[in-house]
Amino acid sequence: MNKVFASPDAAVADIADGLTVAIGGFGVGHSYPNSLTVALRDHGARGLRIVANSLGGGGAHRPQILVENGQVDAVVVSFSARPGMPSPEEALVAEGKLALEMVPQGILVDRLRAAGAGLRAFYSPVTVGTPLANGKEVRDFDGNDFVLEHALPVDVAFIRGWRADRYGNVQFRGSSAHFHASFAKAAKLAIVEVQEIVEPGVIPPHEVDLPGIFVHRVVQSTITLGAAASKMKRRAPESGREYFGKPALSRSGIARRAAGLVEDGDYINLGSGLPTLVAGHIQGRGVFLHAENGALAYDLLDDPEEFDSDFFDAAGNFIRMRAGGAVFDSVVSFEVARSGKLSSVMLGAYQVSGSGDLANWATPGQIGGGIGGAMDLAASGAPVVVVMEHTDSKGRPKLVEQCAYPLTAPACVKVIVTDLALFRWIDGRFVVEEIAPGFTPDEIRAVTPMSFDFATDVRVLGDVELC
Structure with missing residues (x-):
């Protein structure tokens, strides 16, 4: 044969x-x-x-x-x-x-x-x-x-x-x-x-x-393409957007606060974009990253001299497997996700509604879009943590009473971390537990056309020690 x-x-x-x-x-x-x-x-x-x-x-x-x-x-x-x-x-x-x-x-x-x-x-x-x-x-x-x-x-x-x-x-x-x-x-x-x-x-x-x-x-193979060695762990500027003439948390600051929600021993999946930055704040901890293409327990690479084109995560970043890590195919990877084995899923969003609906794959009027693994992850039963800036690039609210964008999954979001506040789903309603330094509850309400409450004791956003 x-x-x-x-x-x-x-x-x-x-x-x-x-x-x-x-x-x-x-x-x-x-x-x-x-x-x-x-x-x-x-x-x-x-x-x-x-x-x-x-x-x-x-x-x-x-x-x-x-x-x-x-x-x-x-x-x-x-x-x-x-x-x-x-x-x-x-x-x-x-x-x-x-x-x-x-x-x-x-x-x-x-x-x-x-x-x-x-x-x-x-x-x-x-x-x-x-x-x-x-x-x-x-x-x-x-x-x-x-x-x-x-x-x-x-x-x-x-x-x-x-x-x-x-x-x-x-x-x-x-x-x-x-x-x-x-x-x-x-x-x-x-x-x-x-x-x-x-x-x-x-x-x-x-x-x-x-x-x-x-x-x-x-x-x-007759065509071998070299991988882009520049595709390393993404870095974010340390300066953030301004609201009401005041600086909010930077993208790195948002990611750092989201990393503070993760406990050692957790298995987490990080979506593309801003959630990927969380990886830089959990390196060295006993947290296991999961990727839809088939990797578990890895770190993102910093050094372009170390990359191997066969080792990458679902966002296309090159990775280094940790001791005790595993690689497999996407069949196994989605078995992990949909069976509820993940401790949490961190995703970006176009919009989140007051009911916890998530929209992150298409915009209104768009014919197709980019679903990726987000729908599978959001339907897994694992807590969904949305990590994003409070408004879009044109200043439009991303936290709304009802999503105008096509849904990724209904009623799945449990925590939202933005550059202005941290919201947690409690008893059927989002509650603001933390506000960015220098901002007031009234200012948060002014840029958040969504039903929510404030906790009795609102803390400072980002004021957390990582393990």
């Missing part, structure tokens, strides 16, 4: 027009099967339906090039747009030239996993109360609503591994396993590109991450 093909071009040569093609990869540019994607572009198959977490961002090697080349009629993705980044797919959807289906990240991986397991459908707590549940069957189990999700079989899957043998056994490396195995299992034809092709037996049986029975073709 020899599943090795001479080149990516040879491996994709018989892909016909109109097929559904799942393409692995995470974030803007991590561990995409670039060689196979470029080969498919050059092959020219058209009328394709692409299934992916994301089509990547920019560059000449990621799935987005298939859209730009006019080969794609429909996409099924968790991200169709990212803040501050041009999105050709969003533009084509707006013109009616591209069909779009948005799927939460964890549900996407489980729909493909279900297809690979021969299951036709399953019920999920994710998307309940959001626009993505519209038109779907909702059923009550033990007093809670669950949405019916259908399996997502595909014709072809492109995945990327570290090593494979000629039987098709694949080994992944670091936190770059994420979607690849579930994508391959859902496909009639699974093609893997790898950095190294080895003889059978070189990969020990207990280190095979994807058995060869799920893989049909193996090719050597």
Whole structure:
């Protein structure tokens, strides 16, 4: 048996027009099967339906090039747009030239996993109360609503591994396993590109991450992209926004206060953006960070000389695993999240309502957006802590009585940490427990059109000692 093909071009040569093609990869540019994607572009198959977490961002090697080349009629993705980044797919959807289906990240991986397991459908707590549940069957189990999700079989899957043998056994490396195995299992034809092709037996049986029975073709990567060494732990300016002519907490100060909510022994997930800064304030503590792409117990890197492109978190930051840490695929990662194993989830938000509703994936009038893993995390039952500035970049309130933005999850937010105040959900209502230095309760009310109370003893925001 020899599943090795001479080149990516040879491996994709018989892909016909109109097929559904799942393409692995995470974030803007991590561990995409670039060689196979470029080969498919050059092959020219058209009328394709692409299934992916994301089509990547920019560059000449990621799935987005298939859209730009006019080969794609429909996409099924968790991200169709990212803040501050041009999105050709969003533009084509707006013109009616591209069909779009948005799927939460964890549900996407489980729909493909279900297809690979021969299951036709399953019920999920994710998307309940959001626009993505519209038109779907909702059923009550033990007093809670669950949405019916259908399996997502595909014709072809492109995945990327570290090593494979000629039987098709694949080994992944670091936190770059994420979607690849579930994508391959859902496909009639699974093609893997790898950095190294080895003889059978070189990969020990207990280190095979994807058995060869799920893989049909193996090719050597011909396009190797160097990772951006500049993508290190994000730093924030020490100066904050001004309200009423007075400085509020800086972004670093917000993150530091949020870190004070975390106890040693906690397992926490940090969302992209401002919540990522919390990692810098828990380093050296017994707190275990969890990432949706498949990592547990890690620290973000500072030194660009130390980065390894196979080790990254869900926000695309390069990481160093701690002693006792673990890496796995996204199937396991979302099992951790949705089973309620996390101590807390820290997310950013566009809006939070007075009922604790969270909106953080799309703006009104936007066709798609960026769901990522937020819906799965918010539906997990773990306490959701929103970490954000009090108003948006145009000075509009983000704490409102009712969300005008599409919901990520209803009634899930338990704590809000902003640059002006800390709110905690107590007995069905938000209560302000801390206010930024120099600000008054009346000023907090003036910029917060949301129902809330003040604690009897309001403390100074940020006045906390980290363990």
